[in-house]
Amino acid sequence: MAKKTYRQAINEAIASEMRRDPRVIVMGEDNAGGAGAPGEQDAWGGVLGVTKGLIGEFGAERVLDTPITESAFIGAAAGAAATGLRPVAELMFIDFMGVCFDQIFNQAAKFRYMFGGRAVTPLVIRTMYGAGFRAASQHSQSLYPIFTHIPGLKVVLPSSPYDAKGLLIQAIRDDDPVIFCEHKVLYDETGEVPDEAYTIPFGEANLTREGKDLTIVAFGRMVNFANQAADQLRRDGISATVIDPRTTSPLDSETILDCVAETGRLVVVDEASPRCSMAADISRLVAEEAFSHLKAPIRTITPPHTPVPFSPQLEDLYVPGVPRILEAARAVMQH
Amino acid sequence: MQYSREFLLDSYRTMATIRRFEDRVHDEFATGKIPGFVHLYAGEEASAVGVCSHLDERDVIASTHRGHGHCIAKGCDVTGMMKEIYGRRGGLCAGKGGSMHIADLSKGMLGANGIVGGGPPLVCGAALTAKTLKTGGVAVAFVGDGGSNQGTTLESYNLAKVWNLPVLFVVEDNGYAESTASGWSVGGTQAGRAAGFGIPCVEVDGFDFFAVYEAARDLIARARNGGGPGMLHATLTRFYGHFEGDAMTYRAADEIARLRAEKDSLKIFRAKVGPGGTASPGDFDAVDAEVTAAIDAAVLAAETDAPPTEADLLTDVYVSY
Numbered sequence: 001m002a003k004k005t006y007r008q009a010i011n012e013a014i015a016s017e018m019r020r021d022p023r024v025i026v027m028g029e030d031n032a033g034g035a036g037a038p039g040e041q042d043a044w045g046g047v048l049g050v051t052k053g054l055i056g057e058f059g060a061e062r063v064l065d066t067p068i069t070e071s072a073f074i075g076a077a078a079g080a081a082a083t084g085l086r087p088v089a090e091l092m093f094i095d096f097m098g099v100c101f102d103q104i105f106n107q108a109a110k111f112r113y114m115f116g117g118r119a120v121t122p123l124v125i126r127t128m129y130g131a132g133f134r135a136a137s138q139h140s141q142s143l144y145p146i147f148t149h150i151p152g153l154k155v156v157l158p159s160s161p162y163d164a165k166g167l168l169i170q171a172i173r174d175d176d177p178v179i180f181c182e183h184k185v186l187y188d189e190t191g192e193v194p195d196e197a198y199t200i201p202f203g204e205a206n207l208t209r210e211g212k213d214l215t216i217v218a219f220g221r222m223v224n225f226a227n228q229a230a231d232q233l234r235r236d237g238i239s240a241t242v243i244d245p246r247t248t249s250p251l252d253s254e255t256i257l258d259c260v261a262e263t264g265r266l267v268v269v270d271e272a273s274p275r276c277s278m279a280a281d282i283s284r285l286v287a288e289e290a291f292s293h294l295k296a297p298i299r300t301i302t303p304p305h306t307p308v309p310f311s312p313q314l315e316d317l318y319v320p321g322v323p324r325i326l327e328a329a330r331a332v333m334q335h
Numbered sequence: 336m337q338y339s340r341e342f343l344l345d346s347y348r349t350m351a352t353i354r355r356f357e358d359r360v361h362d363e364f365a366t367g368k369i370p371g372f373v374h375l376y377a378g379e380e381a382s383a384v385g386v387c388s389h390l391d392e393r394d395v396i397a398s399t400h401r402g403h404g405h406c407i408a409k410g411c412d413v414t415g416m417m418k419e420i421y422g423r424r425g426g427l428c429a430g431k432g433g434s435m436h437i438a439d440l441s442k443g444m445l446g447a448n449g450i451v452g453g454g455p456p457l458v459c460g461a462a463l464t465a466k467t468l469k470t471g472g473v474a475v476a477f478v479g480d481g482g483s484n485q486g487t488t489l490e491s492y493n494l495a496k497v498w499n500l501p502v503l504f505v506v507e508d509n510g511y512a513e514s515t516a517s518g519w520s521v522g523g524t525q526a527g528r529a530a531g532f533g534i535p536c537v538e539v540d541g542f543d544f545f546a547v548y549e550a551a552r553d554l555i556a557r558a559r560n561g562g563g564p565g566m567l568h569a570t571l572t573r574f575y576g577h578f579e580g581d582a583m584t585y586r587a588a589d590e591i592a593r594l595r596a597e598k599d600s601l602k603i604f605r606a607k608v609g610p611g612g613t614a615s616p617g618d619f620d621a622v623d624a625e626v627t628a629a630i631d632a633a634v635l636a637a638e639t640d641a642p643p644t645e646a647d648l649l650t651d652v653y654v655s656y
């Protein structure tokens with residue numbers, strides 16, 4: 001198998017689905033780039049080059065650049081999805097959901113239910129989230145719990161190149177609106193990615209480490225930190241299971257509950273703000289459904305309840321990291 | 336030229352300060368000392384300075400991601416700005432905001448903005464404050480050609496009109512939004528859009544300080560006197576990439592060299608004043624030297640200032656807890 005970056009994996013997933021299904025289109029700001037400009041066309045391929053090359057293969061009728069007008073084009077993608085296309089729309093930074101949220105949560109998310117089950121909205125919104133880029137308060141948030149809160153939306157958080165490709169192909173083939181959240185720090189991460197198309201079903205967690213003493217549930221970029229922590233704990237004689245739920249909606253509750261039943265200890269690692277977060281959601285699930293199995297209080301690891309700071313020193317303190325996971329793991333083990 | 340020597344040198348000084356500030360940020364970014372996303376305003380100086388020359392402490396501006404020039408033109412301290420861009424504790428926003436969020440409310444600078452189209456609604460609010468409290472103030476939104484397509488911007492035109500707010504929308508059309516040409520992304524014209532909302536629009540050569548200054552004077556006076564919102568559409572260019580690190584392959588090969596040679600607002604300013612003007616070439620050279628020293632000092636201060644501390648992480652989320 002070839003080693004590929006997270007960025008390449010995403011590009012490949014889109015390209016292979018565009019080859020397979022003429023109804024799949026791509027749209028977003030500078031998704032090709034250079035529109036109307038005197039120099040290179042396809043100059044950008046998105047702000048971090050993820051969609052580069054698509055316009056060369058599929059042409060400007062299927063790879064559409066947009067003006068800066070998220071309400072209109074995200075809404076157009078929803079409308080196109082409800083009427084026969086399968087758009088993959090890019091919301092450059094998840095933070096920009098603020099500009100177009102109505103079209104996502106009042107429109108796309110609710111068509112099927114409001115219309116009595118008589119609509120399908122095969123829309124994918126790819127969007128970049130997360131801290132670590134020194135990009136400050138309006139370009140660094142991890143807002144996926146807000147989407148997870150909305151019935152009708154599916155929410156995907158790929159943590160590796162392999163998952164990114166399989167989950168994105170699944171998202172494009174899925175008939176519901178999917179918010180596909182790409183962590184900006186992961187684009188250059190490499191991993192084994194098959195050349196051929198494959199899907200990873202939604203709602204099936206991945207056990208990235210297996211152990212019997214402790215369960216760590218982690219999301220997105222935090223999965224890598226949880227893996228590193230688990231490897232370190234193993235050297236100290238503590239064996240941890242790491243669960244990457246891969247999708248927050250649907251959520252693989254069963255795997256989480258099974259693992260907690262076995263280990264009796266739970267640490268949840270979430271890059272989102274702590275209130276009404278995935279950390280809170282998983283804690284609620286386990287407290288309600290697996291209380292009798294718990295040998296120690298649940299520990300959650302999240303950033304503080306603050307916006308994401310600009311200063312590198314503050315941002316590094318803000319983002320949860322391996323030391324905090326280790327500290328929590330050791331604390332629940334000693335309980 | 337009817338302008339006083341003092342006015343000419345002050346205006347030139349502010350423009351030169353912006354240019355020097357941006358050139359230094361460009362150089363320092365390349366060395367890896369400056370974190371994050373940085374969008375430079377070099378090339379667009381005549382717009383910020385030509386407009387803000389008419390503003391005083393009653394007045395408020397809202398800027399964009401390309402905000403350094405607007406901050407300087409509205410009187411923000413360059414050392415505080417430089418420290419902010421370096422993420423230092425002594426920065427104008429205590430290192431929490433960075434380049435895209437520099438603000439100084441005490442100077443009527445409501446913030447650069449990370450959200451394209453974030454500023455125009457805020458400016459309607461600032462104008463409402465001025466109108467309600469009868470301060471005599473006006474509010475100015477700087478908007479890019481790309482930002483001119485955002486719903487929030489177009490809605491703000493309408494709101495400013497129907498509430499008859501003292502607002503000026505300055506559309507800074509530098510030809511590109513990221514890599515996308517404004518000729519491609521803007522449907523209709525800026526003036527046509529303004530007309531559609533019943534707002535007067537003046538089209539101006541954004542490389543020419545004096546042209547901007549004169550056009551802005553009338554629109555701002557009109558707004559200040561209760562005449563309602565106006566639009567200034569300035570055509571200009573940015574000398575650097577969309578952000579630092581942009582290879583700019585979408586621009587023509589000789590585009591920037593040509594623009595720097597023919598459309599440098601500082602050179603145009605000097606040429607308009609002319610060799611026999613009330614300010615002499617020697618005067619301008621002296622200002623350049625003064626500005627260079629000031630920016631050198633700002634960079635040194637930023638490099639040696641301390642970063643924020645762990646305790647700073649949790650403060651400033653709310654006024655009261």
Ligand SMILES: Cc1ncc(C[n+]2csc(CCOP(=O)(O)OP(=O)(O)O)c2C)c(N)n1
Nearest residue numbers: 096401449450451479480481482511512513
């Ligand atoms: C709501 C929103 N959409 C997209 C972006 C990403 N973005 C930042 S600047 C920019 C281009 C802005 O172009 P323009 O308004 O012409 O300003 P210029 O950069 O030319 O000064 C884009 C697309 C953003 N910051 N906010």
Ligand SMILES: [Mg+2]
Nearest residue numbers: 479480511512
């Ligand atoms: Mg522009």
